[in-house]
Amino acid sequence: MATILINGTEYTLPEGERLNAIQAAQRFGVEIPYYCWHPALSVVANCRMCEIQVGSKDPKTGEIKMIPKMVPGCQTPAKDGTVIVTESPEVKAHQSMIMEYLLINHPLDCPVCDQAGQCGLQDYSFKHGQSVHRFVEERTVNPRKDVSEQIQLNMDRCIMCTRCVRFAREITGTNELQVERRGNHAEINIFPDRPLDNPMAGNVVDLCPVGALLDKDFLHKQRYWFNDQHHSVCTRCSTGCNVTVEENRGQIWRYRARYNPKVNDYWICDEGRYSYKSANDPILLHAMYLREGDRPAMTPVDRALDAARTRLKEVARQGGRIAAVVSPSLTVEEAYLLASFIKGLSGSAVLAMGPVPVVGEDVTFSPDPRKGRTGDTSFVVPRPFTIHAEKVPNRLGVERILVHFQGEVIPFDRFRLQAASQPFDALYVTGGGHDPVFEGPEMTKLRDAAKFLVVQDVWPTDLAGTADVILSSSTFAEKAGCYVNADGRLQYASASLPPRDGSLPDLDILAILSERAGGGPISSRDVLRELSGQVPGFSAASELNGTFPEFGLPLDGQEQPSPGMSRYVDPWHAPRGKVTLAR
Template sequence: MATIIINGTEYTLPEGERLNAIQAAQRFGVEIPYYCWHPALSVVANCRMCEIQVGSKDPKTGEIKMIPKMVPGCQTPAKDGTVIVTDSPEVRSHQAMIMEYLLINHPLDCPVCDQAGQCGLQDYSYRHGQAIHRFVEERTVNPRKDVSDQIQLNMDRCIMCTRCVRFCREITRTNELQVERRGNHAEITIFPDRPLDNPMAGNVVDLCPVGALLDKDFLHKQRYWFNDQHSSVCTRCSTGCNIVAEENRGQIWRLRARYNPKVNDYWICDEGRSSYKSANDANLLPAMYLREGGQPREAPVDRALDTARTRLKEIARQGGTIAAVISPFLTVEEAYLLASYIKGLSGEAVLALGPVPVVGEDQTFAPDQRQGRTGDTSFVVPRPFTIRAEKCPNRNGVERILKHFQGEVIPIDRLRERAASTPFDALYITGGGHEPAYEGQEWTKLRDGAKFLVVQDVWPTDLAGTADVILSSATFAEKAGCYVNATGRLQYASAALPPRDGSLPDLDILAILAERPGGGPISSRDVLSELAGQVPAFAAVRSLDGPFPEFGLPLDGSEEPTPGMFRYVDPWHAPRGRVSLAT
C-alpha cells in the first residue's frame, strides 16, 4: 500500500489504486480545484487551476524534498512517498491568479446563464478568486453560435478546457469539434459541414464546466436549484444507463448522466437524454375507463379496478381461458406481481412477452485507449459504450419471470395467432413504453380474440379504445422498481414524479387486483424480496442487506452486493439542495 502526505497528514491508499494527485486528494476530502481534467479523458493540463506544490519523502531518512516549481495535480501520480501541498500561500495566490486570468473575457451574465448553480467558475471564483478585477481593457467578444440543432455554443463563456473536443476525439471518435486559431483568438468550433450531431453529442453539455455549451431543450426553461434530483435508470434501451431526472412542479425538465462504472461510466446517449419528454406528454391517459354503451367512458379508479377484478375472478371460476401480455417496459416487481396474479386465477393461464421494439442494430463507441500524458492508462476509460437496438429496458428481467412461471417465453405474435384461432375468455394486456405500442388494425384484432379485454397502459391506443376496462398506469418517471439490462445487471430506479390524476403506479394496480394484504400502495423493495425467494433467477437479491447497491447487482452472482464505492465527480456537478418557492 502507498502512503502519501497531503498538507502534512499521512494517508494510505488502497492496494492497487493508481491515482493522480487530484483523485488522491478527493478520496480523503481535500479539494484540488480543476477544470480541464476528467477521469475518462486524456490529461492535457491546460487550465493550470490544479497546480500544487509536490515533493517526495525519503523512505530511509524521512527527509522531504519539494520540487521548486508548482506542477499540475492532474499530471502528478500519487505514489508511495508523494508529498502534496494544496493550502500554502503560494498555491492560494496561484489559484487566485488563474481565476483572474480565466475571467478576463468572461461576461458577467450569471443571472441569465443556464449553468448558474452548477458552474465551476461561480464556485471557484467564490472559493479561490479575488474580489478586485484589474483588467480594464476591452474584452474579446464572440457571438453565440449553434454547433448542432440541439446544442448552442457561447464562446464568451468558454475557458478552453477542451473537454468537449477530447470527448469527440477519444470517446465517440467522431471528431466534430476543434480548437481554431491561437491565443486570445482561439475558439471551439465545428469542422465545415460537420455539425455536432453524433448520437452522444449531448454529453459535451454535461462535461462543460462553465455554461459555454448549452442544451436548447433546457435553455432558459428552469433553474437548476429549483429542481429535485432523482436517481433513476434510462428506459429508452436495454443498456440501462444510470441517470439523474430533474423534476420541478410535477414535470421532468431534463435527464443527465449518473456515474456507473459497471454500465455507462459518465455518459448517456442523446436518445435517452430526450426520453423525458414522454413523461410530460399531454396525450397520456388522463383517467381509468369502462366500456359502457359500446364506448369507453371515464370511471373512478376504484370502480374500474373493481370491475376488472370481479370479471377476471368470475371468468376464472367458470373455467375460462385467460392470457396476459407482460410488457418489457414493466419493472421486475410489476412483472412478478402480474404473472403471480394471473397464474393465481388459473394455473392454465398463458403468459406472453409484450412487444419488444428493435430499431436498427447495436451501435458501439469504442473509446481511444491511448495512454494519457502520465503514461498511465487508468486516466482513460477503456470500456465501450453501446446504444442498444433493443428499445426497452427489461426484456431480460421479464423473460426470467416468464420462464419461472411457465417454463418458456411465448412471444406476443404466437399469442396473437392463438387468439385468432381460439379466442380467450379474458385477455390482460400491459404497455407503458415511451411510444404507443398497440396502434393499428393488426392490434385491434386482439379484441376479436378476447371476450373480455383489460388494457393497462399510459397511452390511449387503438387497442385500448376497444377494451372493456382501461387502467391508466404509470410512466417510467412515475414509478419505482428494478430493471434487468442486456448484460444481466439488476438496477433500481426511483420515482421522479407523483402519479397523474386518475392513474396509479402499475405495482399498486396489481396489488389491488390481487387483493394483497393492505392493497396498495406497495413497496417495490418488499415485492423484490418476495420475488428473490420465489424465483431462482433472482436468488442473488437475497444477499442484499441494507441499501440497494448503487451500481446495480449482476444476477449471475459475479459481484459482492456493496452499497457503493468512492467515485470521482466534478464538484460543481454534485447534487445540491432544492430551493422551494412559496406559492
C-alpha cells in the same frame, strides 16, 4: 500499499490503485480545484487551476524534498512517498491568479446563464477568486453560434478547457470539434458543414464546467436550483444508463448522465437524454374507463378496478381460458405481481411477452485508450459504450419471471397467432413504454381474441379504445422499481413524478387486484424481497435487506472490476440540489 502525505497528514492508498493527485486528495476529503481534467479523458493540463506543491519523502530518513515549482495535480501520480501540499500561501495565491486570468474575458452574466447554480467557474471564483477585477482593457467579444441544431456555444464564457474537443476525439471518435487559432483569439468551433450531431453529442453540455455549451432544449426554461434531483435509470433501451432526473412542479425538465462504472460510466446517448418528454405528453391517459355500449366511458378508479377484478374472477371460476401480455417495460416487481395474480386466478393461464421493439442495430462507441494520451498520465482506461437496438428496459427481467411461472417465454407474435386460432375468455394486456405499441389494425385484432379485455397502459391506443376496462397506469417516470439491463444487471430506478390524476402506479393496481394484505399502496422493496426468495436468479437481491447497491447488482456470475476506472465522481456530474428518493 502506498503511503502519501497530504498537507502534513499521512494516508494509505489501496494496493495497485493508480490515482493522480486530484483523485488521491479527493479520496480523503481534500479538494484540489480543476477545470480541464476529467477522469475519462486524456490529460492536457491546460487550465493550470490544479497546480500544487509536490515533493517526495525518503522512506529511510524521512527527509522531504519538494519540487521547486508548482506542478499540475492532474499529471502527478500519487505513489508511495508522494508529498502533496494544497493549502500553502503560494498555492492559494496561484489559484487566485489563475481565476483572475480565466475571468479576464468572461462576461458577468450569471443571472441569465443557464449554468448558474452548477457552474465550476462560480464555485471556484467564490472560493479562490478575487473581489476586485483589475482588468480594465477592452474584452474580447465573440458571437454566439450553434454547433448543432440542439447545442449552442457561447465563446464569451469558454475557458478553453477542451473537454468537449477531447470527448469528440477520444470517446465518440467523430472529431467534429476543434480549437481554432491561438492565444487570445483561440476558440472552439466545428468543421465546415459538419455539425456536432453524433448520437452522444449532448454529453459535451454535461462536460462543460462553465456555461459555454448549452442545450437549447433546456435553455432559459428552468433554474437549476428550483429542480428536485432524482436518481433513476433511462428506460429508452436495454443499456440501462444511470441518469439524474430534474423535476419541478410535476414536470420533468431534463435528464443528465449519472456516473456508473459498470454500465454507462459518465455518458448517456441523446436518444435517452431527450426521452423524458414522453412523460410530459399531454395525451397520456388521465382516467380509468369502462365500456358502455360502443365506447369507453370515464369512471372512478375504484369502480374500474372492481369491475376488472370481479369479471376476471368470474371467468376463472367458470373454468374459462385466461391470458396476460406482460410488457417488457414493466419493472421486475410489477411483472412478478402480474404473473402471480394471473396464475393465482388459473394455473393454466397463459403468460406472453409483450412487444419488444427493435430499431436498427446496436451502435457501439469503442474509445482508443492510446488516442490523445501520453505515457501513464491518463489514469483511466475508457470502456465501450453501446446504444442498444432493443428499445425496452427490462426484457431479461420479465423473461426470468415468465420462465419461473410457466417454464417458457412465449413471444408476442406467437401469442397472437395462438389467440387468433383459440380465443381466450379473458385477456389482460399491459403497455406503458415510451411509445404506444398497441396501435394499428394488427394490434386491435387482439380484441377479437378475447371475450373480456383489460388494458393497463398510459397511452390511449387503438387497442385500449376497444377494451372493456382501461386501467390508467404509471409512466416510467411515475414509478419506482428495478430493471435488468442487457448485461444482466439489476438496477433500481426511483420515481421522479407523482402519479397523474386519475391513474395509479402499476404496483398499486396489481396489489389491489390481487387483494394483497393492506390492498395497496405497496413498496417495490417489499415485492423485490418477496420475489428474491422465489424466482431463481434474484436470490442475491435477498441479501440487500431492502437497499440497492450503488452500481446495480449482477444477477449472473461474479462481479468483474471495471478496467482502470476508479470510483471517482466528477463533481460536475454529481447532483448539487436536493435529491429525492421514492419509496
